[in-house]
Amino acid sequence: MALKFEIVTPEKLVRSDEAYMVVVPGSEGDFGVLEGHAPFMSTIRxxxxxxxxxxxxxxxxxxxxxxxxxxxxxxxxVLAEKIGE
Known part of the structure; x- marks a missing residue:
């Protein structure tokens, strides 16, 4: 099974897809998310x-x-303020 993920900005849904793993730049450090990861929230740097x-x-x-x-x-x-082009 794959991890379902969405990337959203205030303007639009940027991406809705599946992946093996997504690594997020959290404010307390990078963290990887796989299918079945424990629920939590984090701010993003x-x-x-x-x-x-x-x-x-x-x-x-x-x-x-x-x-x-x-x-x-x-x-x-991922609720991002901005996604780079």
Missing amino acids: DGALTIYKTEGGEPETLAIEGGFAEVSANGLT
């Missing part, structure tokens, strides 16, 4: 959101600025 589509695969990175991340039974939701 400016940095790189790293998306691994498959285990051991080449990662995709997105520049992200501020916001919140929520991990729930439904997956990961």
Whole structure:
């Protein structure tokens, strides 16, 4: 099974997809989220959101600025102030 994740900005839904793992630049340090991760919330610092589509695969990175991340039974939701182009 794969982790379901969404990336949202105040303007729009940027992405709704599935991945093996997403690494989020949390304000207390980077954290990786896999399918079945325990629920929690964190603020996000400016940095790189790293998306691994498959285990051991080449990662995709997105520049992200501020916001919140929520991990729930439904997956990961990243509420970002801004996503870099």
